[in-house]
Every structure is written in structure tokens, then in C-alpha cells.
Amino acid sequence: MLPSEEVAMKNRALLVLLIAAVLALPAFAQTSSTAQDQTSAQPSQSSTSSTQMPSAQTADQAAQPASTSTESATGKPLQPPAREGFWGRVNPFARKKYVQRQTQPIRDRLNELDELTASNSKMIKDVDTRAQQGIQLASAKANEADQHALDATNKAQAAQQTATQANTRLTTVEQVVGNIDQYKATNQTEIRFRPGQSVLSKNAKAALDDMAAPLKNQRGYIIEVQGFSSGRGQAAIATSQKMADSVVRYLVLNHDIPVYRIFVVGMGNAPSPNAQEGKPATRASGGRVEISLLKNDLEQLASSNNPAAPAR
Secondary structure, eight states: OOHHHHHHHHHHHHHHHHHHHHHHHHHHHHHHHHHHHHHHHSOOOOGGGGOOOHHHHHHHHHHHHHHTSTTOOOOOOOOOOSOOOTTTTOOTTOOHHHHHHHHHHHHHHHHHHHHHHHHHHHHHHHHHHHHHHHHHHHHHHHHHHHHHHHHHHHHHHHHHHHHHHHHHHHHHHHHHHHTTTOOEEEEEEEEEEOTTOOOOOHHHHHHHHHHHGGGTTOOSEEEEEEEEOSSSHHHHHHHHHHHHHHHHHHHHHHHOOOGGGEEEEEOTTOOOTTOOTTSOOOOOSSEEEEEEEEEOTHHHHHHHHOTTOOOO
């Protein structure tokens, strides 16, 4: 055999050994990983457990706030494997089950965080709902209180107005009662008679109608009838009384004037008490009757209460 052929054979043998070693490395790595999983399942007391996987550190940091609350997860930190194996942190030949075992704690922690997040969101929503209901209830109560206050204000104003009207009414009544016997002359009519006669003429009746027509259904008035006659003594008084009686009879029968509202006086030949000031009193030269309509404040008070009140 030539020397060159021997060198070639040695090179092929070395190449075969190198390929066999490369093919044996995954099996050796798998065996190491299996032993490492069994070791990480037991409580590790080794000082080399201070290192953690990046994904496990991220999960612990995300779960740290939740673990401090009363509704946190289990709170147990993720334990990294005690040994990293032949390939270190990354194993290019790791199996699917191995990867699932390594990531299962992270998934569990993430699920717990999702549950806590959902629970907190629900609690926040419930609190917000109760707050909104409380606000609406308080607003409704405030509106109701405002309505009650407005009603009370209206009632107070109505009561004040009623009290004012009652006070005004009382003042008016006091004035009327104080002046109940104070009559003021509002209208005067004079009826002329021929000497020796007591019969009313057509003009006399028309004058009496004009005076008595507005007195229907009124109150607070009196009619004063005074007869005057020429002559002397009792004859003049009797004649004046007859003329005055004829006037009263006409008012009572034709205009339903109550008798108690009429005051009759036969003055004879006495001077007229209604003479104007500054002029001397003159005695009657013929027969005549003076009718005076006098009123007090009772009619004004009655008209303010009930304008259609019947006369008394």
C-alpha cells in the first residue's frame, strides 16, 4: 500500500469519528436535560439557584403587585432549574414537552393575573354603578326638597297675602263700625204742592222715581222727609205732615223702600234747616216737601263683599 493511500484512510477514519461524536451530542444533551428536570422538581438548597430565566423574571415582576393584595395568587416565586444543562439558557434540541414544562408556571401566573384583573375591573364597575345610583338618588332627593321648599314658599306668600287682606279688611270694618251712625247727604229733592193740597203731581212723582230707583238692593242709607206749609200753629203742622205722608206712601208702595229707613217730620211753617250759609232763613210761602238721601260707609263695605246682597 502506498503511503498516500494510508494517509487518506486515516483522514477518513478521523472524519467518521468526528461525525459520530457530533451525532452523539444531542442524545447526551437530552439525557442531561432529563436529569436536570428531575433535580428541579425537588426543593433546591443549592446556592447556585440565584439565577432565573428572563421569562420567569418578567412574570414575577408582573405578579408582584397582585401577590401583595389580599386577593393575590399563590405568591410562590417561580423556581428556576438548579442547573442549566449542557446548552445553557437555550437548548436548540429541546422537545415540545420540555418547553411546555418550562413555560407552564408562567402561563399559570399569567392566568392568575388575568383573573385578578377581571375581578378588579368588575369591582370597579360595581363601585361606579353604585356611585352613579347614589348620585342619581341624591339628585332626586334634592329636586324633591327644592319642590317642597318652593311649595312652602308659595304657601307662605299666599298666607301673607291672606293676612294682609284680612288686616286691610279689619281696618275697613273698624272704620265702618266707627262711622256706622255717621250719615252724609248725597242727594236732595224738593216737591212742591199747591196751597191746601197734598196730592203728588206728575212732576213730583217723576222726581221721586229718579231718586228712589237707584236705591234698589242697596243698604246703609236713610231717607229724611220734611214737610213745610204756610200758615200758623197746628194747622200748618198738620198740613205739612199730610204732604210728607203722601211722599212716604208713594216711596213705600211704588219703590218698596222699607219704612224703617224713612224718617218723617212735619215742620209746619218753620224755616228750612237746609238753607244755604250766609242767607237768612225764610219761611215757606206754600206747601213743599224736602227729601234728603243720606248714606254711611256700610254700603261701600257691602258692595266690596257681595254687590248683589239683598237690601235690609
